[in-house]
Amino acid sequence: MSAPHAIERELKVEVRGLSKRFRRGNEELLVLDGLDLEIARGEFVCILGPSGCGKSTLLNVLGGFEEADAGSIRIDGEQVTRPDPRRIFVFQDYGIFPWATVRENIALGLLRRPAREREEIVARYVELIGLQGFEDSYPGELSGGMKQRVAVARALAVSPEIVFMDEPLGALDSLTRLAMRRELLRIWQRERMTIALVTHDVDESLQLADRVVVMTSRPGRIAGIVPIDLPHPRDPSASAYNAKKRELFGLLGVRADV
Secondary structure, three states: OOOOOHHHEEEEEEEEEEEEEEEOOOOOEEEEEEEEEEEOOOOEEEOOOOOOOOHHHHHHOOOOOOOOOOEEEEEEEOOOOOOOOOEEEEEOOOOOOOOOOOOOOHHHHHHHHOOOHHHHHHHHHHHOOOOOOOOOHHHOOOOHHHHHHHHHHOOOOOOOOOEEEOOOOOOHHHHHHHHHHHHHHHHOOOOOOEEEEEEEEEEHHHOOOOEEEEOOOOEEEEEEEOOOOOOOOOOOHHHHHHHHHHHHHHHHHOOOOO
């Protein structure tokens, strides 16, 4: 079954009154407006909303790459003021190095570890993402889905406390995206790290999340937070699934005939 609501579990991320503005010349643009959010340890949260609503900005502020104009962000009770190696990002464009092999890309964050330990960790994650036999392949020799698996493995190999994912499957074709959703879910169920994933895909959020945070159009506010208390694997034809889907579309202000 999916995870209980955040309030019933150990709090990992606490956001209070978060606002963010950008300035373009003489214009001031309010991107995020008064967000309150909690994420539990080990929870998989999807942040869902239309393009331009501030989803990626929220992720960057949570990760310490952008500074909030108002409000506070605490992770494990500590104020977030800068990036931290305990918090890892996975982006849509993979971010793996074309001149490095699969093995070398995964080992990138492990260079301070003893060689034997590094080899053991890399081997574990190569197996976890199902790329045995491709350890010495370069990104140019891999499919899009395989590249994204390498990006995920590299993020997880350093044992992060939180993984922030900014539409990590958005650049993949539809069949590969479905396969990667299953892969990502399998890895999360095994590793149980905390994940916050940004998406504009309703079905993606329904397939993956413990809870879905739905954002409004800019300025980004939280329209609602929907618990997805359905067992995995989730059946898109099930009435409970489609009820959740209608609820999410309703919060997005879109009519869905499902």
